Each structure stands twice: as C-alpha cells, then as structure tokens.
Amino acid sequence: MNENSTILRMRDITKTFGAVRALDGVSISVTRGSVHAICGENxxxxxxLMKVLSGVYPHGSFDGTIEFEDKEVEYRSINDSERDGIVIIHQELALSPYLSIAENIFLGNENAKRGVINWHETNLEAVKLLARVGLQENPATPVLELGVGKQQLVEIAKALSKRVKLLILDEPTAALNDEDSAHLLDLLRHLRDQGITSIIISHKLKEIRKIADTVTIIRDGATIESFEMTEPDATEARIIRSMVGRPLDNLFPPREPDIGEEYFRVENWNAYHPVDTARKVVDDASFSVRAGEIVGFAGLMGAxxxxxxxxxxxxxxGRNISGKVFKQGKxxxxxxxxxxxxxxxAYATEDRKKYGLNLxxxxxxxxxxxxxxxxARLGVxxxxxxxxxADRYREQMNIKAPSVASVVGKxxxxxxxxxxxxxxxxxxPDVLILDEPTRGIDVGAKYEIYGIINQLAAAGKAVIVISSELPELLGLADRIYTISQGRISGEVTRADATQELLMHYMTADKD
Amino acid sequence: MTNTITTEPSTPTPAAPGRRTPINLRQYGILAALAVIIVLFQVLTDGRLLMPGNVNNLIQQNAYVLILAIGMVIVIIGGHIDLSVGSVVAMVGAVAAIATNVWGLPWWQAVIISLVVGAVVGAWQGYWVAFVGVPAFIVTLAGMLIFRGLTLVFLTGGTISGLPREFTAIGAGWVPGFLGEVGGRDVITLVLVVAVALAMVGIQLRARAQLGALGLPRESAVSFWIKNAITAFAIIALGWQLSDYQGTPIILVILGGLVIIYTFTLNRTVFGRHVYAMGGNLFAAMMSGVKTKWVNFFIFVNMGVLAALAGVVATARAGGAVASAGQNYELDAIAAVFIGGAAVQGGVGTVFGAIVGGLVMGVLNMGLSILSVDAAWQQTIKGLVLLLAVAFDIFNKRRSGH
Incomplete structure (x- = not known):
C-alpha cells in the first residue's frame, strides 16, 4: 500500500437548505494514514460536510463527488458509509447507558447466529478491542458507570469493531479533561501508526498543533486553505486568521480594571454529594469578589x-450545605x-442546552x-x-438571528x-457567576463574550468566571482561585499567574 | 456548528410573528382539516350534519371532552399526562347526584361541592407528582382505579337519577330567550353571537394597533381581515343555526368563558409561561428560579377542577349518575389535545388547538352516527384519524427541517 496515497477526495461539494448555501463548493483530500484536522467557526x-460524507445527507441531495479509496461512492445512509469503513463519532456520544461496554460495542453488529448472541465470543472480542484503545474495564460494566473520557474510548472501540478505515471525530475533547484528552490524542497517534486515517473536527488549536498532520480550514461553507502542519508558517495565528477572515491580534479585548470595595463574600462553604452523602464535594471554601473585579475559578474536572x-x-x-454568603458585608x-x-x-450554567435554555x-x-x-403585573x-x-438585548449583544421570534435551538x-x-x-444581577461561558463556541464569538464580561465588570458588577481553559482565565481574570478536591487550594493575582503555577495548585493534594 | 442559517449576518426582517399571534400556522392546518371534515360530512349526509338540532347536539354532547381537553392541554404542555379524568368525572357525578338527591341541597351548592371535590382530587394527585416525584402516568393510572372504585362505593353499585331541572339545565338547557323570537329565531342568541364576533374583531384590532404603535412585526392587513372575516362568519353562522333550534346552550356560554380564560392564562400570565418553560426544558426552568413543584401541583389542581366541571356537565346532560360514567373520556381528551398539535414531550400546545381537536373528533362522531356507521367502525376510524393527524404533524415538522 502506498503510504502517501489519498484515501478520500471530496470535490466541489455544494449543499443547500432552501435558500441557504451551507456548503459552497468545498473540496478536501485526505491522505491515507494521517490525522486531518478540519477547523472553522461554528x-x-x-x-x-461530515454528514454529506457519511451519508446522513444521501447521494443526490447535494452536488459534487466523493471518492473513497479511488472509487466514486454514492452513500445513501450511514450504513453504506460504515460498510466501507467510514465511522463518525459525534460530539454527543451515542451509547446506551444501561447496556454493558460489550453490548454497546457490538450494538447493531451483534455476533449472533439466527438471532442468538454468542456472548463468549462477544466478550472475548470486546476485551481485545478495549486493549487496543487502552481501556482497562470489564466488558460487562454498564456504560453509565464510565466517565465521559472512557465512554469516548468505548465509541472508538466500537468503530474499530466495524473495521474502520476512516475515523471521523467531531469535537472529541470538548467534554474531556486534560488527562483524558491527552490519552485520546495518544490513541489517535497510535491508530495512525496502524494505518487508520482520522478526521478530527476541533476548536482547540493547541490540540490540532499537537496531533494533526494536515489542516483544512472552512469558512462560510467554502474551503479557505489546506496546509501541512510541518510547513514553517503553519501557526495557530494562521489558522485563526483563516477561520475568522481577519487577523485576531489579541484574543482578549483590552480592559482597564476599575476595582472597588469587596462586594461578595462566601465563608466556610461546605456541601456533600447528593447521593453519596458521606462525600464532601465542597470543603470549607471561602472566597471574595470585589465590585468591578473579574475573578477566575480554575480546577480540573471534578474538582x-x-x-x-x-x-x-x-x-x-448537593446536600447538607452549610456556610455563609455576604453581599456588601450583609x-x-x-x-x-x-x-x-x-x-x-445570577448563575449561567455550564451546560447551556441542558440547564440554560428552552431550546x-x-x-x-x-x-x-x-x-x-x-x-408582569398581577401575574399578567x-x-x-x-x-x-428581548429585541434590545438582541441588538446590544449582537445575537445573530432574523428576529427575536427565532427558535433558540436553531x-x-x-x-x-x-x-x-x-x-x-x-x-x-450584582454578582454574576459564569460557568464555562465560552465552551464549544468559536473564536469570534468568544471575543464578543469576553467583551460582554468586561463590560459587566466595568459596570461595577462582581464577576466570577469558571473555566477549564487556563489561557482564558489568564487573559480575563484579575485574580484566580484554584480548586482541588473541593477545597480552595490557591489564590493568584493577575500579575503572578502562570499556567504552571495554577496547574501546581490545581493538582495540590489534601493535607 | 450544526446550523448555518443563523450565523450569517442578517438584517432583522419583519418575520411571521410566530407564537406572538394566538393562532399559528400549525393550527391553520388543523382548522383546515376540521373544515374539510365538516364539508365532507355535510355532503355525505345530504346537509343533515349542520341542521340546527345537530349543531346544538354537537355542542352539548361534546362539551365534556372540550372542558377536559382544556385541562389536559395544560397537563401535556407541562410534560405530564392525566389518565384519571374519566374516573374523576364519574366520581364527581356521583357526589353531585348525592348532594342534590340524597342530601337535598340546591343545585348551586351541589356544583360548588363538586368543584371542591375536584380540587381535592387534583391536590392529591398533584402532591404525588410534584412533591414526591412519582411520574404522572403512574399517579393518574392509580387515580383512574381509585376514583372509579370510590364511585362504586358512593353509588353502592346503583344509579341516582331524577336530578333537579336546574341542575340538568347546565348540560342540557338553554339561555332563556327573554328577547323573544323573530321569524322563529331566538333573538338573544343572535344578539350574543354578533356581540361576540364584534368583540373579537375589536380586541384583535386593538392588539394590532398596539403592535403597530411599538413598531413590532405584525401580519399583513389582508391576512388579518380574511382571518377575522372567516372567524366572525363562523361564529354568526353557528348562532344562526342555534337560534333556529332552542337558542344558546348554557354550556356553550361556559365553554366560551373557559376558552377565553385559559387562552389568556397560557399566553399572558406568568403561570402559563412557566408551564411552557417547564415543558420545554425542566432543568432550565428550575435554574431560572421557576418554582417547578408548585407549578406542577397547580397544573393538577386545575385539571381536577376542570374534570369536576366536566363531571357536572356530563351528569347534568345524562340526567343521573351511574358508576360507568366517563369511561374512556381521558382518551378522548388526550386525543383531542394531540390532534390539536400538542407535543408528546411537552412544551407545545394551545387551548385553541385542543378545542379544534375535540371538535374534529366530535364532528366525526356525529357524522358517522348520522350515516349509521357501526360503532365498532366509528372507533376504528377515530383511531386512524388520531394516528394520521399526529403523523402529518411530524411529517410537516421534518419537512421544515427539524
């Protein structure tokens, strides 16, 4: 097999929804045995494009051609593309929580004779697949007992069971912590060495830098450029420039902090796990925020x-919550x-679709x-x-929608x-707690959100930003608290803060 | 990242006002279906369907479903279901009959007692759903058995008939024609419908003027006037036929009041908005400070009261209480709500839709009966209509790209 042959070539793909051109002549070619990143704003x-490739949008519902392994293909459903070894793993994982790992891996693809499943072989096969993805779990374990990172690995094992040649991952690390992300990236590298090609859609430019061989950037339904990561000018700045169509000199809007008196204080806050009531989830946390101040909260997932x-x-x-909350000393x-x-x-939740919005x-x-x-007056x-x-906020916040009668889910x-x-x-509100305010949103929108956060602080509000992205906290916050194992493990001012120092506190063990 | 439509820079277009007007496109669809069914049966029955007596019966026979459907649509928007309403209808009927015939209370006291019983039943079920967290399906399935059982206990297996005339008038009486008759037509009925039609147009005009004054998007004048002309015509035509029979059924006045009150409640009050919010995303509603438990509780209290009212109406129309009353009423009400465009997952539905859905079933019943179609086939046909109506809805949604 030729090491540098092209496994996939999509040419001039155009897909319209009514009057809207979602894709306008996109072309992409993917080298066999490479990791190919696709970047672009939301x-x-x-x-x-990935739905066109995998047959979710059947052949005939779009213009353009797809060649896979030098054959022109006409997929009419996901089953067609999977038969050729193209497997797509979506951002929202598609596992059945109450079924076991083995059952999930072989779901729809059971090892059965006349409808009766051969459990012995199924489990043996599952163990082998789990070993390939580096997951040490009993294949009989129900999937709901696994964390998101491990579930992702089960998805990949499932793809391997289908003899995958081209693995497509849509935002695979969006919900993973750093450790799980690192493991996943290692695994992709490992699979690449075994000849499995991957397409990875990601917003995380650092990650792309680490893993991708080639990057293709899409903007407004068209291919902007495609280049090898080994090229000397293959920088994050170049990717961002192509994504947004303008150079983003600074990822954070400028701000002159105007910090006043202490405004919000929490003392000796404790909370226990709602089910496992002996487990202390928040352990004697005390912190304060001043008016006009942006305070960051850093911590690993589950901290x-x-x-x-x-x-x-x-x-x-949580349960058995205790502690005191003060506003302006009262x-x-x-x-x-x-x-x-x-x-x-005010508390803007971490998972906006599940807890934040009526979609x-x-x-x-x-x-x-x-x-x-x-x-309302008298309930009316x-x-x-x-x-x-609503219309005022639409304008002020630059919400891009035809009108405020637009359904939020769209x-x-x-x-x-x-x-x-x-x-x-x-x-x-006087106190705003923003939990992962920029998760899963693109660079341009992030910049706008940062601007809004700055305005809130400038208006004298006490702002708390919880984020998994340390650069975000470093760019935004005047002061950062770190949390580890439910305790506030450190407090760092803007001047002193570095990623290394924060990580040091975030991983601090309990005494 | 899934949607390209909204990320394009777009100028605000005066789009269709969507939920802003009480009638949306989806409901025009079901309204059109009702019109088609009416025309179809009008032709098939050689014009007998819309004869004055039949129009009157259509209203009096279906009043109970329409009342139940109003309560049920709120329950369903909130993301629940209520299987117990048929049994509650029977039990309240028994209580009302006992109140008048055994205790000898006047009709209005019997009605008050009935509604209080309904509220207590609703509070009982609401407690389990809202504060204990038992799914409504289970709570009301249990309620279906409990209240049917209690009905048998109250009636000791027998029936109570010969209810006072003032009581039966609620379900089978008419507004007194104290303005006399002109050409054999009841004048008060004609006055009423003209007044209602004018009031409706007036209210719509005012709302439209307000939108205009605020510079908000509104529907085109043509569509506005066509809609109002058709509705006004339908209201006056209804009155025209009724005036030729016995006049305005009392129950029609009650129903009209309920439709207005509940449309207002769902569209304009904080309570109504909270019901939609919880059906749309319960967690988001909780995290927005909605007192979800209390909202759930009152959804069921309200359903209990409306089920009691339906019980009063059904018992009044039947002229007596029997233990087997109200059987399958819950299914009729649920079918009406879904034909009227509500979503099984909650968050979507309107009083108007539920009423039209109930009328679709009612016209089918009546048309098929006039054609002397066998009862067995009537059920089969109604089942198919429910299935097709909801399938059509889903098909429509899919085409519009959901």
Missing amino acids: GAGKST GRTELAMSIFGRSY EIQTRTVEEAIRNGI IGDITVNVSAAALGRL IDRNREYVT LSGGNQQKVVLSKWMFTG
Whole structure:
C-alpha cells in the first residue's frame, strides 16, 4: 500500500437548505494514514460536510463527488458509509447507558447466529478491542458507570469493531479533561501508526498543533486553505486568521480594571454529594469578589467548581450545605434559586442546552425566563414590553438571528450563549457567576463574550468566571482561585499567574 | 456548528410573528382539516350534519371532552399526562347526584361541592407528582382505579337519577330567550353571537394597533381581515343555526368563558409561561428560579377542577349518575389535545388547538352516527384519524427541517 496515497477526495461539494448555501463548493483530500484536522467557526459547515460524507445527507441531495479509496461512492445512509469503513463519532456520544461496554460495542453488529448472541465470543472480542484503545474495564460494566473520557474510548472501540478505515471525530475533547484528552490524542497517534486515517473536527488549536498532520480550514461553507502542519508558517495565528477572515491580534479585548470595595463574600462553604452523602464535594471554601473585579475559578474536572457555584446558587446541587454568603458585608440567603436571583445573584450554567435554555422556545421567552416578574403585573405578562426587551438585548449583544421570534435551538452555540447571558443580565444581577461561558463556541464569538464580561465588570458588577481553559482565565481574570478536591487550594493575582503555577495548585493534594 | 442559517449576518426582517399571534400556522392546518371534515360530512349526509338540532347536539354532547381537553392541554404542555379524568368525572357525578338527591341541597351548592371535590382530587394527585416525584402516568393510572372504585362505593353499585331541572339545565338547557323570537329565531342568541364576533374583531384590532404603535412585526392587513372575516362568519353562522333550534346552550356560554380564560392564562400570565418553560426544558426552568413543584401541583389542581366541571356537565346532560360514567373520556381528551398539535414531550400546545381537536373528533362522531356507521367502525376510524393527524404533524415538522 502506498503510504502517501489519498484515501478520500471530496470535490466541489455544494449543499443547500432552501435558500441557504451551507456548503459552497468545498473540496478536501485526505491522505491515507494521517490525522486531518478540519477547523472553522461554528456554522462554517464542518458538520454538514461530515454528514454529506457519511451519508446522513444521501447521494443526490447535494452536488459534487466523493471518492473513497479511488472509487466514486454514492452513500445513501450511514450504513453504506460504515460498510466501507467510514465511522463518525459525534460530539454527543451515542451509547446506551444501561447496556454493558460489550453490548454497546457490538450494538447493531451483534455476533449472533439466527438471532442468538454468542456472548463468549462477544466478550472475548470486546476485551481485545478495549486493549487496543487502552481501556482497562470489564466488558460487562454498564456504560453509565464510565466517565465521559472512557465512554469516548468505548465509541472508538466500537468503530474499530466495524473495521474502520476512516475515523471521523467531531469535537472529541470538548467534554474531556486534560488527562483524558491527552490519552485520546495518544490513541489517535497510535491508530495512525496502524494505518487508520482520522478526521478530527476541533476548536482547540493547541490540540490540532499537537496531533494533526494536515489542516483544512472552512469558512462560510467554502474551503479557505489546506496546509501541512510541518510547513514553517503553519501557526495557530494562521489558522485563526483563516477561520475568522481577519487577523485576531489579541484574543482578549483590552480592559482597564476599575476595582472597588469587596462586594461578595462566601465563608466556610461546605456541601456533600447528593447521593453519596458521606462525600464532601465542597470543603470549607471561602472566597471574595470585589465590585468591578473579574475573578477566575480554575480546577480540573471534578474538582468541585460547578458544585461550589450550584450549591451557592439556590442549593441546586448537593446536600447538607452549610456556610455563609455576604453581599456588601450583609449576610444574604440563597436557599432557593428564586431567592438567589432576588438577592442579585445570577448563575449561567455550564451546560447551556441542558440547564440554560428552552431550546424549543424563541429568543423572547428565553431572555425573560428568569425575570418574568419584571415584565408582569398581577401575574399578567406585558408581552409588548417583553418583545421590546428581548429585541434590545438582541441588538446590544449582537445575537445573530432574523428576529427575536427565532427558535433558540436553531442558533449557533455562540448566539445561544449570548441569549443565556441576556437572560441573566435582565435579572439585574450584582454578582454574576459564569460557568464555562465560552465552551464549544468559536473564536469570534468568544471575543464578543469576553467583551460582554468586561463590560459587566466595568459596570461595577462582581464577576466570577469558571473555566477549564487556563489561557482564558489568564487573559480575563484579575485574580484566580484554584480548586482541588473541593477545597480552595490557591489564590493568584493577575500579575503572578502562570499556567504552571495554577496547574501546581490545581493538582495540590489534601493535607 | 450544526446550523448555518443563523450565523450569517442578517438584517432583522419583519418575520411571521410566530407564537406572538394566538393562532399559528400549525393550527391553520388543523382548522383546515376540521373544515374539510365538516364539508365532507355535510355532503355525505345530504346537509343533515349542520341542521340546527345537530349543531346544538354537537355542542352539548361534546362539551365534556372540550372542558377536559382544556385541562389536559395544560397537563401535556407541562410534560405530564392525566389518565384519571374519566374516573374523576364519574366520581364527581356521583357526589353531585348525592348532594342534590340524597342530601337535598340546591343545585348551586351541589356544583360548588363538586368543584371542591375536584380540587381535592387534583391536590392529591398533584402532591404525588410534584412533591414526591412519582411520574404522572403512574399517579393518574392509580387515580383512574381509585376514583372509579370510590364511585362504586358512593353509588353502592346503583344509579341516582331524577336530578333537579336546574341542575340538568347546565348540560342540557338553554339561555332563556327573554328577547323573544323573530321569524322563529331566538333573538338573544343572535344578539350574543354578533356581540361576540364584534368583540373579537375589536380586541384583535386593538392588539394590532398596539403592535403597530411599538413598531413590532405584525401580519399583513389582508391576512388579518380574511382571518377575522372567516372567524366572525363562523361564529354568526353557528348562532344562526342555534337560534333556529332552542337558542344558546348554557354550556356553550361556559365553554366560551373557559376558552377565553385559559387562552389568556397560557399566553399572558406568568403561570402559563412557566408551564411552557417547564415543558420545554425542566432543568432550565428550575435554574431560572421557576418554582417547578408548585407549578406542577397547580397544573393538577386545575385539571381536577376542570374534570369536576366536566363531571357536572356530563351528569347534568345524562340526567343521573351511574358508576360507568366517563369511561374512556381521558382518551378522548388526550386525543383531542394531540390532534390539536400538542407535543408528546411537552412544551407545545394551545387551548385553541385542543378545542379544534375535540371538535374534529366530535364532528366525526356525529357524522358517522348520522350515516349509521357501526360503532365498532366509528372507533376504528377515530383511531386512524388520531394516528394520521399526529403523523402529518411530524411529517410537516421534518419537512421544515427539524
């Protein structure tokens, strides 16, 4: 087999939805045995392109040609493409939680005779596949007992069971912590050495730098450029430039901090796990935020950052919660979400689709959702005022949608996040807790969100940003707390903060 | 990253106002289906379907489903289901009959007692759903058995008939024609429908003027006037036929009031908005400070009260209480709600849709009965209509790219 042959060639792919051109003559060719990254802003057309490739959009519903292993192919469904060895792993994992690892790996592809499954062989085969992806688990373990990182590996094992030649991963590390991400990238490298080609769609440029052999950048449904990562000018800056179509000199908008008195303080906060009630998830946490200050919270996944925020915000998480919350020196209660909101606290959740938005509702109802009382008299909503309010936020936050009657589920991630922020701004908060405010959104929208966060601080609010991305915290926060194993393990000012120092505190063990 | 439509820089277009107007496109579809069914049976029955007596019966016979459907659509928007309403109808009927005939209370006291019983039933079920967290399917399945059983206990297996005339009038009586008759037609009925039609157009005009004043998107004048002309015509035509029979059924007045109150509740009040929000995304509603438990509780209390009202109406129309009353009513109500465009997952649905859905079933019933189609086939046909209506809905949604 020729080492540098082309395994996949897509030519002039054009796909329209009604009047909208999602893809406009995209071409891409992927070298056998390479890792090929596809970059682009949200909505650029990456996922659409992968759906064209895998047959989700059947042959005939788009223009252009696909050649796989030097044959022109006409896939009509996912089954067709999988038969050729093209397997796509979506961002939202598609495993059945109550079935075992082995059952999931062979789901739809069971080792059976006349409908009766041969469990012995199934399990043997599963063990072999798990070994290939470096997962040491009993194949009989139900998938719901695994973390997201391990579930991802099960997905890859499942792909291997289908004799995959081309593995497509859509944002594979979006929900993984650093350790799991590193393991996944190692695995992709390992599979590449075995001759398996991968296409990886990712927003994380560092990751692309680490793993990709070739990068193709798509913008507005068209290929912008494609280059080898070994080229001397294959830099992150170049990728960003191609993605957004303009040089982004600085990833963070400039800001002059204007920090006032202490505004918000939490003392000796404790919370226990809701099910495993003996486990302390938040352990004696104390911290404070000043007016106009942006305070970052750094921590590894599972360290207790979200748990800390949610237990403060209306005791939405955990049991046996204790501790005190002060605003401007006066103790306040936050026993229910409604009470927390009334006391001027806002919490934009980490998972905006699951906890943040009514996806079937329009922008209007989402913006007003947390402060309907401000628009109502005697329980009757003034809908005209509601509309005007939502429209004002649409303009102010630059939410890209035809009108505020647009259904939120159809917006891109960045615009959805702006709706979430609008919702919380409309509650008139003094203290904003933003949990992973830029997760899964593209560079351009991130910049806008950072700008909004800066404005909030400039307006004298106390802002807390929880983030897994250390550069984000370093670029944004005036002061950073680190959390490890439920405890506040460190506090670093902007001047002293480095990734290394933060990581040192984030991995600090309990005494 | 899945959607390209919205990331394009786009100028705000005065788009279709969507949920802003109480009637959306999806409901025009079901309204058109109702019109087609009416025309179809009108032709098949040689014009007998819309004869004054039949129009009157259509309303009086289906009032209970329509009342139940109003409560059920709220339950379903909230993401629940209520299987117990048929049994509640029977039990409340028994209580009402006992109140009038055994205890000898006046009709209005019997009605109040009935509604209180309904509220208690709703509070009982709401408690288990909202505060204990038992799924509504289970709670109301249990309720279906419990309240049917209690009905048998109350009636000791027998029936109570011969209810007072004031009570039966609720389900089978008419608004007194104190303005007399002109050409054999009841004048008060004609006055009523003209007043309602005018009021409707007036309210719509005012809402439209407000939108205009605020510079908000609104539908075109042509579509606005066509819609209003058709609705006004339908209302007046209904009155025209009714005036030729016995006048305005009392139950029609009650129903009209309920439709107005509940449309307003769902569209304009905080409670209504919270119901939609919880059906759309329960977690997001919780994290926005909605008191989800209490909203759930009141959804069921409300359903209990409306089921009790349906029980009063059904018992009044039947003229007596029997233990087998109200059987399958829950299924009729649920079918009406889904034909009317509600979503099984919750978050979607309207009172207007549920009423039209109930009327589709009612017209089918009546048309098939006039054609003397066997009851067995009637059920089969109704089942198919439900299936096709929802399948059509799903097909439509898929085409529009969901």
